[in-house]
Amino acid sequence: MxxxxxxxxxxxxxxxxxxxxxxxxxxxxxxxxxxxxxxxxxxxxxxxxxxxxxxxxxxxxxxxxxxxxxxxxxxxxxxxxxxxxxxxxxxxxxxxxxxxxxxxxxxxxxxxxxxxxxxxxxxxxxxxxxxxxxxxxxxxxxxxxxxxxxxxxxxxxxxxxxxxxxxxxxxxxxxxxxxxxxxxxxxxxxxxxxxxxxxxxxxxxxxxxxxxxxxxxxxxxxxxxxCKKYNDYTHYPYFIMSEGITDYYLKNYNAASENLLKIEEKLLKNRDVGNLSILYYYLGKINYDNKKEKEAISFLIKSDSLSFASNDFIPITRDRYEILIDYYKNKEDNKNQLKFINKLFYADSIMNNSRQYLSKEIYKKYDTPILLEQKEKLIADLDKKNFLLYWVLGIGLIIICILIYVYTKNKKKIKEYQKQAEILLKKSKDHTSEASKNIITKQHTVKEEKTKSILSDEKLQHIKLQLEKFENSNGFLRKNITVDILAKDFNTNRDYISKSVNELKEKNFSQYINELRINYIIEQLNTNEKLRKFTISAIADEAGYNNSESFSNAFKKTTNTLPSYYIKLLQK
Missing domain, CATH: 1.25.40.10 (Tetratricopeptide repeat domain)
Structure with missing residues (x-):
């Protein structure tokens, strides 16, 4: 049964x-x-x-x-x-x-x-x-x-x-x-x-x-x-590590360092993250006690990284944060000093929660006079300036509201950029390059009729032909092109060029050049897959701009979207 x-x-x-x-x-x-x-x-x-x-x-x-x-x-x-x-x-x-x-x-x-x-x-x-x-x-x-x-x-x-x-x-x-x-x-x-x-x-x-x-x-x-007698090396690296740690406490630093480094490779091979963190901590302490500050900091940072990787913190290694905080304080590196202060607080919270029986002992054992002095000073400051708390809360609330507003606004912007990129792609598919030029010419004709009284027909037609030649030869891709440079090329004066562009193109010279460049680069992106893999800075250079910022601003002004959104859409 x-x-x-x-x-x-x-x-x-x-x-x-x-x-x-x-x-x-x-x-x-x-x-x-x-x-x-x-x-x-x-x-x-x-x-x-x-x-x-x-x-x-x-x-x-x-x-x-x-x-x-x-x-x-x-x-x-x-x-x-x-x-x-x-x-x-x-x-x-x-x-x-x-x-x-x-x-x-x-x-x-x-x-x-x-x-x-x-x-x-x-x-x-x-x-x-x-x-x-x-x-x-x-x-x-x-x-x-x-x-x-x-x-x-x-x-x-x-x-x-x-x-x-x-x-x-x-x-x-x-x-x-x-x-x-x-x-x-x-x-x-x-x-x-x-x-x-x-x-x-x-x-x-x-x-x-x-x-x-x-x-x-x-x-x-x-x-x-x-281990040697019975040919069983399971615990061998841990005996060696224990020897290294024991030698550290007995101040036999050379022997300690030699033993710890001897087993580093074995622990790495076995992915023993917890013991590696302890090993690097003691190597850091050995170097720190021997006044080898740079080597000590390097090992202590490694130890900290492994503790965070495994989310495992033990009280014996806690003082590595005090050493790191002091090191960056002396270097006047506020960013890293604050980083390791925050890491210390996090490590304490984990040790308190995970090792509940040790929580009192941790603070009794590891609080330093410096921390106590800072704590007393903070309490004194709070007694004198309690009203600051309300200011901080109020400002914090305002900042949160601003952040929410900015986040919402940015989210809407992103959606709008994506929508405009889709519209731009549809337009670029609907028109060939030649058809796009015809649209520009059509706009020019309408404007010509409205502005005949400003410049004589003969001068206007002459500049019009030169502008067409300028556009067809992609002269607008020339970097740092200005009205003065173009006037010199056309063998005329800057006022004529400026007025002609205003009348023929219904825009100022800067808008005219930017639109030509953006139309050109859109066409290139549509047909050249390699160009889409370029950085924005490299694409800006292809379009005649000195930097990516001025290119992106011009692209956005002309198309209501950003080049990155348009390129992503093309890649899809």
Whole structure:
């Protein structure tokens, strides 16, 4: 009966757990012949060293498990994928949820406790400590008197939670219990080298937290030697990093810098953003303490960028902002000074919300006399000038209203520019280049009849012919063309040219030149696809303008739209 129920549950869950495998994943040819033991071994060698490969092996385990209907391997595949995704700040919940769903009602040595463990680990990565602890307690109750490996492993996980909430004195005994348990297992057939070495790192890290650096180095050295002895390098870069940090606090700066730089490439390869941020912080501090200001600032900026990329901030790195703020203050770089003040406020808000147990400690530990002095001065100023608050609120409201008005106006402008660009495109399609010239000529004829009395017909006709020649030869593309230059070219005086253009074209000389140039460039844009890829500045040069601003203004005045909108429309 129990067996039948288990089969029934697995059938119900089949669609769910099949849907959670990676879409389109195919087992590589190089892995098809490998059995589960070989895949497990390959996974263990690269886990935390090259998580891309680790994920490949985990997916292969899951896929082969499904093909062979091997439930244990299916469970293991989901567990491993969830773990790796959590390490890389990607969502592992779909895999952990599926694992919990298909193991909730079974009773084996490992499950369902292991499903609660991985959920706790993922919640811990997101700083949801209470929820993580609840899952660990559930797992501990399930593993008690059934699976000592799990039972002690959960002690380690709870120790990690305590360390995260700065309860380091309480965390250390839990890590030591786990370490002693794993050490005892070394002489048995059930030894677990990876877990043993991991337990050493947990103890080493705990001693760092309570500032017992000599003990920390003692366990680091054990860990490094054991990695080499058992040829398991999963934790190796983290022992080296711990050595570097410990040497920094012991003021062994050269050794600290050497160790940290040694593992930079490995952390980059494994995309371990959180630890990279810490590594760059300590490299920044080493250089800062050694008066190498430029190098220090470069590393601290890198550290800050990675923290923002992962949205992960820890109190130990908070003073990087104080260093950066002071640096830019001394440089009188107000923009960057304000930037890092704002970043400091943001980092504090994240640390307060995500690490709620640390919030009081952060301020008690990190408030500086300078900040307190500034705070007192601000309070004194506010007591004297409370009315300024109302002015600021009033001005702020006015600014908001202005911004809304400007935004609305700009939005309408954009729509109008787009509409006018469409109208212009339609017009340019309706008329060939020659037809456009005929329209201009027609306008000229009408004006001629109205203005015969101003200039004699003979002079007007003579200048008219010269203007036509000027237009046909594209003389208007000549840069810096003026009435005086054209009068000289026509062998006449500027008044005649000016009056002739007014009478024949119904516009002043500047309008006349601009319209010729804009009509010309519109025609070129319509027919020359390469020209559309030019910058506005380059197109302006083609049209005879000295700069893009004067070109855009002339284009807008002539067509009621901007060249950028017209070009976008043409490209569509």
């Amino acid at each position: 129990h067996k039948f129920c288990l089969i029934f549950i697995l059938i119900l869950c089949q669609n769910l757990y099949l849907s959670q495998s990676i879409k389109g994943f195919r087992i590589p040819d190089s892995l098809k012949a490998k059995d589960f033991k070989q895949l497990e071994s390959a996974y263990n060698k690269v886990f935390r060293i090259d998580n891309n490969k680790a994920e490949l092996y985990a997916n292969t385990i899951l896929s082969k498990g499904k093909k062979e209907n091997n439930n244990n391997q299916i469970y293991d595949g989901y567990y491993k994928i969830a773990y790796i995704k959590g390490l890389e700040s990607r969502s592992g919940y779909p895999y952990s949820d599926t694992l919990l769903s298909i193991t909730r009602n079974i009773n084996t040595k490992e499950y369902p406790a292991k499903a609660y463990i991985i959920r706790g680990i993922l919640l811990n990565y997101e700083f949801k400590y209470n929820e993580a602890l609840n899952n660990y307690i559930e797992a501990q109750n399930l593993s008690k008197n059934k699976n000592p490996d799990q039972f002690y492993y959960i002690k380690k996980l709870i120790g990690i939670l305590k360390a995260a909430t700065d309860e380091n004195e309480e965390a250390l005994p839990l890590f030591l219990e786990y370490y002693n348990y794993q050490k005892q297992k070394l002489n048995t057939n059930d030894r677990d080298i990876k877990s043993y070495i991991g337990s050493i790192f947990s103890v080493s890290n705990a001693y760092t937290k309570i500032k017992d650096y000599k003990r920390c180095k003692f366990y680091n050295n054990i860990g490094i030697e054991e």
